[in-house]
Amino acid sequence: MISIPVVSTGVSTHSTLLFVLAAVAVVIAVRWVASRTGLPAAALLPLIGIAYALLPGPNIGLDPDLVLMVVLPPLLYSAALDSSLLDIRRNLRIVVSLSVLLVLLTGLLVGVGFHLFVAGATLAAGIAVGAAVAPPDPVAALAVGRRVNLPPKMVTIIQGEGLLNDATALTMLSVAVAAAVGGEFSFHAAVGQFVLAAAGGIAVGVVVARAKRLVRPLTADPLLSNAISLATPFVAYLLGEALHVSGVLAVVVAGLIVGHQTPQFGSGAARLQTNAVWRLVDFLLEGFVFLLIGQQLPAVVRGLRQYETSTIAVAVAVSVGVVLLLRPAWLILTQWLPRSLHTRLGGVAEQDDTDPPGAARRTGRADRNARGLTAREVVALSWSGTRGVISLAAIFTLPLTTNSGDPFPDRDLLLFCTFVVVLVTLVGQGLTFAPLVRMLGLRADEADQARVRNEARSAAVEAALARLDTVAAEEPDTRVAVDTTRAQLLTRLARYRGRLDLLQQSGSSELPTSPEYETALRVHRTALEAQREELLRWRDSGRLPDEGLRVLERELDHEELLLPKRAPG
Template identity: 85%
Template structure:
């Protein structure tokens, strides 16, 4: 395509993404499910189409999406849920690949075990984008959000490593179980090491990136550095990106300036929005490519292959989650999930810790159902299956490549659209909602503790610098006023028995008054600019001050 046509495609895609996001915000339907449908509709129209290049997806699209998700995740939360995260992102992925491979070998005419494991590896890792987008909108409990995030961050590395081993066996390279295990361990351990080294390098570069623009540039480059370094060393570049993002995100509050965090966060939100939108549109547009090679197969063969692929994906996940929750305590703590501490005696320290930390407990039945339905597949599955070679080492066509492409596309479409559209109603029917009142109480307690620490520091400053009493008194008065607001809010939160966010007429009125005051200041600044009394450069500086002040006002869901 010419540059003009390419630009037209990009602009049209952006327009569609914006429109779908607007529709999703009005209807509650997930954009991740709507965009593939529009991509399919476009693919059926006459005219040029966009083909998926797996190299570009794995090298250019995947690293920033994974890194951004890792920055937004909780390293401590994933560590608390590490057992269940590992059971889903490693053990379940291995089981899915193996069972799909066995199913293809036994029930699909002419299919080899290696080719079946290859598609099993491709369709094994869920893409949590759709599930998390819906989950946050319906206020899914933090424990489930953390598990879905952790699983989505780690499962791609497992799946891509299995895929490499299966493809090597399918094209004639032979299969050795000890060699496969060694390759997997090397890729995992090496990926973790590379990610830690890259995160350490980012941390060392912090003094050189005091400028928010420089800090943002380093942040955008980090996932590509981690991925390319990992791949160059023949370890898991995907895992390197994830580990680097988790470590950097954990230390960012301590090392980065406030201006850098605000700008970096805004840039990554835009990157996520555009990349995810392009990816989901691209999924739908692959329909002609995956359908055109099916003429050589009998209908019964296609139906059986699709049934094996979709059946294993949809049934194995809930079966595994139920199994890991029903295991005895000694096995459960090794395989199944988090801690069993909430079943201990209430007077024990462990039991109190489990109740204090809602992430540190076993899954309930409703949580198992929700997690079972959150395994939507996405572009990683398609990109992985498109990396299958056309021929084997002996020059023969790769076994059943076109059939594997079609089955992968069907799995992605069924889970992304089917589960994506029904996940929100399912969560609502299960009554799974985060305790908004409890979360707000914790935030306000932390705010109060932070202000009290600031007041204590002022006392130290007053003792060391007695000549600045007026400035210290002014700052103390501002902090005391803020602390008074937090304590009033805490009293309201602690007095309510509802899990919903309590409202206070005085609190709501105070927010309206403060926003009205900010609006009046903006209007006056604009009158000064329009009258020629304030240059545009000065207006932008003053507007930025007001914008930062407005950011301090809590939103409805974050009080």
């Protein structure tokens, strides 16, 4: 058996390298297929993992400690960096409702279902598997949602829920395991442990984020900035675990704060490189994780011989049924609660579902956020609760024996139920989420988003022009440079205002097309390509060293990066 990321004895380094390269090749191939077919890679990779697991030969075993300490922190931190602290705060009620209250209720109901309907199952063991399957992993849903252009508010809710629910679930799991192993359970002690873990995790996250600000003089160097960024999630997690609080929550809070402050304290070069590094980390880790899920099939099936088929069927039905049915029921229930109770529980309010496309402005968007979710959004959120590797890692942490030396109750059955829940939601919901969103007609108002961006661009240029006036008045010798810069900014401002005029004239939520603007973009790209070709001719003829070529190519690459993929975004 091979553990991750280090191969155990009995397998050569050569074989390990070939195995890793093969996995990378599979991840790349599946990503290519997904981009061509529209199918989510997160749903395809577990199926390939299952197919591989059924073949003879070495297999990958899930080491829960390595997943929780090595894989989970960077994935959570990267997602937090990519999230909006302000948007999550704006939607905090529904995020808390889903990531805390729904997770707790899911764990409890699965536990009660096991206790009542599964022969011989204890309540503590049932709550343990309930805690493992309770937290959705938003990777698959977000990948699909972004591809079908899900509204930003929906993305924020799914993202915020995925960031915060792991801490709730893992804390609940530890309480349930303690009860199952020791045979004792105290409700007050469990609540106190949960509150202490959450509050401590938040505090640790804030401390780590502040500490990262103290070393910001080092972040001007992109390499140092990347090294510090990659180390931050592990520091936050290990510090939280060392203090016996939620390391997961510490990572999330640190990531949200750092991501919010990066535009203020980071350099442009460091931000560009850090974003590229984290995109690569996400791509590789997520790919390996979803392959890893499928390859756990032999491990979870191995211990089922001791159970009757009816017991397995009932246990699976309870687990899958609660996970699939409770989420929509919870969302619908919180929609119908009285407004006063709704406010306290963090539910969602009624909203008129007939907003005309393109009619939103800043106040309109804020008003819609305050009103909550539409019926279509509730349906989409109900189907976005895919589970992932965190559920498997959590359930694999169950001890083999209790304090008395007896086997942990129904451990193999709990493993199998968790695997089935992950597979059903990840593949079933993952493959059908995009068609559902399209059928519901849930799309972001692209024209409105483009209007906001171009309003912000115009405001930024106007602020720069005002600053130039101040500089020219205070430093007369800079007038030539100021005039040159002002002319460039005025040209840019005219372009932004032209885009705004085009967007204002469009009554659709789709981005309007502008033949003139598309032509200008095509001509600009043609000019950039001609410059690259000429630089290569200089290099090949010996007139330009490779080092100079890389510097000049980087300038052209940055210029091309500023060009929008579509007009007039």
